[in-house]
Amino acid sequence: MSQTPESKSGEEAPLIFVVGARGVPDVEGGAEKNAExxxxxxxxxxxxxxxxxxxxxxxKSEEFKGVRLMKAPRSNFLKTDKILYYVTAIFMAMRLRPRIVHFQGLGSAIFLWAYKLMGAKTVVRYGSADYLVGKWGTLGKLGFLLAEFQLRFADAVISVTPALAERLARRGIKGNVHVIANAADPLPPVEPSAEQPVGDYILTVGRVTAQKNVANLIRGYELFAKDVANPPKLVVAGGLDETDYVEGLQPLLTERTVLAGKFTRSAMAPLYRGSKIYINASLHEGSSNAVLEAIGAGCSILLSDIPENRDFGMPLQNYFDPNSPESIAEALKRALSDPQAYVADAGRYLTWTKVAERTLDIYRGIAPFHGSEIERPDALVSAS
Structure with missing residues (x-):
């Protein structure tokens, strides 16, 4: 176990209690990558x-790089695996008495009021307007809307894109909102033993869900592929646990389309680097970690034309209408004709060290650690 931070006078550093990431390390999902x-x-x-x-x-362990890890049970209720997890976390926090509770997503903030009653400061990472996702029924959407309403009472809200911050502002939530995007971190070196992809392919990464718009992506890809001799395959790398949606895709699949399933994050580097094009067709998104990983890998990028993706600031040629298979097909055609023109400069985006520095500024503003020296930039750089 790593040494507990404390001040020169022996004061123990304030505790941050993180709720809303399914786990770390190497767990699929944007909240999980951000937490890791x-x-x-x-x-x-x-x-x-x-x-x-x-x-x-x-x-899988009690600690990850100095972060203490605790386990909560999984449930399957109201189309989510997190209700029992959220409730269990409240009782854990009652015992630990954290200074700050950091919610990694909108859904986890449904019990924000309970942590406020404990006297904890609260920070919410707002990564997506989840109630817009089609899979949620009436109760699920009401739960997300209740969580969003409570954001006005949070000590700080971290919006991962300006577009999401603007959405909150339209709902009267703005005085406590900070915009901190995810980072475009360079991919780790490919392990010599790692399996290398074979042949040409177009890549998309993320859980196979309606939110990721995989059905329209496949339709658009097939429109493109039918007019091309030896087209690159379409590889969809992501969890297949939304079984009803995955089954609905079966009539659309051909030998050119590969539902590759979920990969560990450490195994993704060769997939990114080997792709002809990286495409994100999402209907709703935040500051997509997968897009940023693709940018860091030097991929040619195509993005759905939604406000959150427009916040990446790419040229108009990189965007397409996610509701139009014809627009997707045309985007693939033009990107493959000049792939280098669709590569983004990773240096324009934040590093994780910068994300951490900005997040620490928020923590210091709501719960300063008076007993220690504040600046530790060398430690941040060496840990990144």
């Missing part, structure tokens, strides 16, 4: 301790 990269840097700053509670089957 951010919170070890928060610990490395020396100003705060961090405890993260995740789903039991995703937590």
């Amino acid at each position: 990269m951010l919170f070890p840097l928060v610990v490395a700053s020396g100003n705060y301790r961090v405890t993260l509670v995740g789903l039991a089957d995703n937590i």
